[in-house]
Amino acid sequence: MRSRPVIAIDGPAGAGKSTVAKELAKKLRLLYLDTGAMYRALTLKAIELGVKPEEEEKLARLASETRIEFDPTGGRIFMDGEEVTDRIRSPEVDKVISDYVKIPELRRVMVQKQRELGKEGGVVAEGRDIGTVVFPEADLKIYLDASPRVRALRRWRELKAKGVEIDLEEIERDIIARDLKDSTRKVAPLKPAPDAIRLDTSDMSVDQVVERIKELMER
DSSP: OSOOOOOEEOHHHHHHHHHHHHHOOOOHHOOOOOHHHHHHHHHHHHHHHHHOOOOOHHHHHHHOOOOOOEETTTSSEEEEEEEEEEEEHHHHHHHHHHHHTTOOOHHHHHHHHHHHHHHHHEEEEEEEEIIIIIOOOEEEEEEEEEEEEEEEEEEHHHHTTTTOOOOOHHHHHHHHHHHHHHHOOSSSSSSSOOOOOOEEEETOHHHHHHHHHHHHHHO
C-alpha cells in the first residue's frame, strides 16, 4: 500500500497539464511525472531512426530498449543519457505523435515504465490516460480542459518564446485534429475518468488552478 499520494492530471494538449502539474508537485514536494514527455521522447527517437508508426514490433522493441529519465524536479527529461527537454516539443513531433501513441504494444511498454516510476506514490502524474489507464486508483483525479483557441494561443506563445515561428491558425488546426485522433483511438482514448473532477482552465491562471487542486486534495 502506498504511503504517499498519487495525483493524476489528464486532459488534451494545451490545457495546462504540464505547467500545473509541475507547479503543484513543487508546492506539495512530490515528484512530477510527465508521461506525455515520455511518449514525445520515444516519438522523437522513432523519427530520427526512421521507424514508422506501422512498424509496431520495432516500436515496442524501441520502447523497451530506450532509457527515459527525469531530473529530481521532473522538469528536464533525458533519453539514453541525453537531455531532450526542448527537442521533444518541436512542431515536427507535434504533428506525428498521435500516430505513434495509439500503437497498443508501444503503450503497453510505456505504461509499465510509468507505473514503475510511480509505484511508491508521492507523484503528480500528467498525461492523456493517467486516471483511466496508468493510475486508475489515484488518490485524486483531475481532468483539465480549455477551448482549442486558448490552447493554441498558449502553444504559440511557448514556441515563440523559443524562437520558433509558426502560424497560430495552423497550431489550432493541429490541436483540433489531434483531439479527434486522441479521443477516437481504440487504445486508451482521451476521456475523463468517471471519478475525475473537471476543471476548465480557459479563464484561470496557473496559480488559480494549482490552488484549486490543492483545496481538493486537502478535502
